[in-house]
Amino acid sequence: MVRIVGIDPGLRRTGWGxxxxxxxxxxxxxxxxxxxxxxxxxxxxxxEIYEGLNSVLRTYQPTEAAVExxxxxxxxxxxxxLGQARxxxxxxxxxxxxxxxxxxxxxxxxxxxxxxxxxxxQIRAMLRILLPRAEPDSxxxxxxxxxxxxxxxxxxxARLQQKLKQNGLGGGRLAGAIS
Amino acid sequence: MVRIVGIDPGLRRTGWGxxxxxxxxxxxxxxxxxxxxxxxxxxxxxxEIYEGLNSVLRTYQPTEAAVExxxxxxxxxxxxxLGQARxxxxxxxxxxxxxxxxxxxxxxxxxxxxxxxxxxxQIRAMLRILLPRAEPDSxxxxxxxxxxxxxxxxxxxARLQQKLKQNGLGGGRLAGAIS
Numbered sequence: 001m002v003r004i005v006g007i008d009p010g011l012r013r014t015g016w017g018x019x020x021x022x023x024x025x026x027x028x029x030x031x032x033x034x035x036x037x038x039x040x041x042x043x044x045x046x047x048e049i050y051e052g053l054n055s056v057l058r059t060y061q062p063t064e065a066a067v068e069x070x071x072x073x074x075x076x077x078x079x080x081x082l083g084q085a086r087x088x089x090x091x092x093x094x095x096x097x098x099x100x101x102x103x104x105x106x107x108x109x110x111x112x113x114x115x116x117x118x119x120x121x122q123i124r125a126m127l128r129i130l131l132p133r134a135e136p137d138s139x140x141x142x143x144x145x146x147x148x149x150x151x152x153x154x155x156x157x158a159r160l161q162q163k164l165k166q167n168g169l170g171g172g173r174l175a176g177a178i179s
Numbered sequence: 180m181v182r183i184v185g186i187d188p189g190l191r192r193t194g195w196g197x198x199x200x201x202x203x204x205x206x207x208x209x210x211x212x213x214x215x216x217x218x219x220x221x222x223x224x225x226x227e228i229y230e231g232l233n234s235v236l237r238t239y240q241p242t243e244a245a246v247e248x249x250x251x252x253x254x255x256x257x258x259x260x261l262g263q264a265r266x267x268x269x270x271x272x273x274x275x276x277x278x279x280x281x282x283x284x285x286x287x288x289x290x291x292x293x294x295x296x297x298x299x300x301q302i303r304a305m306l307r308i309l310l311p312r313a314e315p316d317s318x319x320x321x322x323x324x325x326x327x328x329x330x331x332x333x334x335x336x337a338r339l340q341q342k343l344k345q346n347g348l349g350g351g352r353l354a355g356a357i358s
Contacts, residue, residue, distance in 0.1 A: 041273075042269055044273055070259055072255040072259055076252065076253065079251075079262065083265070083266065087262065087266030087267050091222065091267060
């Protein structure tokens with residue numbers, strides 16, 4: 001059994017979602033959003049994200065973490081803001097000794113909806129199927145759950161690949177098996 | 180007496196410098212560089228910056244903090260990296276309850292060298308005059324000391340301004356007095 005926290009970082013809203021995987025089935029544990037006050041000092045907002053995520057880790061005790069790779073765009077000021085929030089999202093699980101995987105938004109969409117261009121509605125629809133008990137309170141916590149699901153699939157794929165190797169089978173077959 | 184930590188954040192090297200100001204004179208306390216291993220996971224490197232700065236705060240117990248505003252450039256990937264490191268630099272003093280001031284690189288250069296385009300050599304030269312005991316171990320720790328000096332000057336200027344206001348004098352005179 002592995003318990004995974006997925007994090008979708010943002011300075012204004014950081015989504016988080018915790019799921020469990022027994023290697024075959026996924027189950028929903030909890031999800032939520034850490035919101036910060038845009039009127040506060042930047043350092044205070046980052047501390048709020050830190051405290052919020054720390055509290056999630058203390059409460060739900062995940063064993064692995066996955067963070068969405070920030071979409072790097074042309075707006076340098078926005079990229080910087082997101083980078084600062086993302087730094088905290090990567091830091092908090094690392095300080096608790098958790099491995100932190102990173103997934104590009106495309107990889108997450110592809111895992112959850114089957115193609116790299118799935119929109120928010122498609123992600124929500126797949127969440128209802130994969131984690132029927134989930135009630136994400138924001139688009140950010142829905143994304144965070146999708147990231148956690150992506151990590152569960154990726155780590156299972158990596159394990160399968162390892163097993164196939166031990167049995168003298170190539171990885172080529174696996175690509176078909178998990179696609 | 181105020182004890183100020185200046186921080187020049189970077190993913191590879193984060194410079195820090197601690198100074199004291201009694202409102203008139205500055206004195207050097209300590210400075211150094213937190214370096215991270217570029218071969219490590221991003222989350223681990225951010226945790227190294229966190230631990231390093233935390234240790235500086237525990238050891239030197241500053242009462243205020245100042246962080247350089249990141250230079251936002253056109254390289255979005257570099258901006259994102261810097262943003263992540265900068266998030267940690269803002270977070271650590273905020274978690275200790277310190278106010279965190281931010282200064283643009285130009286403001287720091289102008290304060291320390293007299294114009295906004297002072298180069299690294301000029302900053303070093305002024306450091307030798309303002310903090311003769313300082314022996315920064317890198318360009319980053321030299322910059323961090325320059326940021327701490329900038330904060331000492333800015334807070335003194337703000338206090339003077341307040342006093343002048345209380346005495347019914349405008350702020351216009353002050354601009355001349357501290358330039």
